């Protein structure tokens with residue numbers, strides 16, 4: 001199959017090459033997909049995209065006109081793709097539904113540790129030969145209550161890790177999850193009111209958008225630690241900033257940011273600051289922001305590449321195997 005892969009970063013190439021084994025003829029380009037770059041898909045069967053590519057109706061119309069039959073995104077999230085328009089054109093759409101829950105969960109823990117033990121400040125001071133430790137007091141995670149929002153693969157993995165640290169782990173999910181071992185399932189209110197640390201592992205949907213906002217923050221313990229490695233818009237960032245100012249939120253660890261599109265994954269060091277909300281957040285000592293890197297482990301990158309190529313293999317063989325090939329043209333199918 002002929003494909004073009006957009007938004008390819010240099011580090012992805014070795015993983016894709018290993019996964020592809022020269023089976024498919026894939027053109028790798030660093031440009032993001034948008035209205036101006038869609039023309040690179042001419043003569044291809046498939047496009048391979050990433051979360052910072054833009055696939056609204058206008059771009060999908062263009063891809064369809066160029067004869068594109070398949071779109072696969074190298075991510076779990078498909079919020080950047082207009083699924084209805086793809087379906088309308090009979091374009092098959094796929095994602096990488098689960099590549100490494102451990103990678104994401106471990107990054108959530110890394111953010112929690114770094115915030116608690118003030119590692120960024122400690123390291124900054126040490127690099128300036130300041131070895132005082134007066135302002136570096138943290139707390140033991142052991143014995144604290146950790147609330148996991150979302151008990152999918154990643155949430156469960158985060159629960160396992162926090163539980164291994166001696167935390168009491170509680171979790172919320174809209175579905176009843178059977179056979180939970182590291183975590184007790186509780187109501188959302190119970191989680192909000194009793195957690196010392198809240199880690200978010202939910203997809204972004206109409207129901208979860210702004211789940212963290214002033215009225216839900218008001219239910220939380222004063223000084224709660226909030227970690228988000230899922231999607232930025234699960235949090236109303238302006239509300240969270242206010243809560244940081246009053247001390248209602250004591251620590252904030254973000255790997256995703258509500259307005260990250262067009263900002264994350266690129267170096268803006270020399271640009272003038274346009275996002276004042278982000279600038280305000282970054283001024284706080286008790287905030288850590290990482291650039292959507294939770295998935296960045298060698299294992300996760302290989303899995304993303306393997307699953308991406310597998311989708312091309314299956315489409316080429318006209319296969320819909322198990323749940324690994326749910327197609328956008330099947331009504332109500334989950335994108336997998």
Ligand code: COI
Pocket residue numbers: 051074075076077078230292295
């Ligand atoms: C996703 O998989 O949806 C992510 O957010 C990580 C990604 C940018 C590969």
